[in-house]
Amino acid sequence: MSMEIERECPSCGETATFWKTAYMEIHLGKKTKWRCAECGYGYIQIDGDISTAEA
Known part of the structure; x- marks a missing residue:
């Protein structure tokens, strides 16, 4: 996985650059x-499916 992504x-x-600030494996x-x-x-973002970002 990349250290940065482009998204709204x-x-x-x-559109702005978002930097990965932390990563860990959890039960989800x-x-x-x-x-x-x-x-x-x-x-x-959890496993690409669950996100706290506004839609």
């Missing part, structure tokens, strides 16, 4: 924390 940031309102799958390089908005 709900806080910035535009792979837990990854991402943080926007522009504004600091962060979200957690």
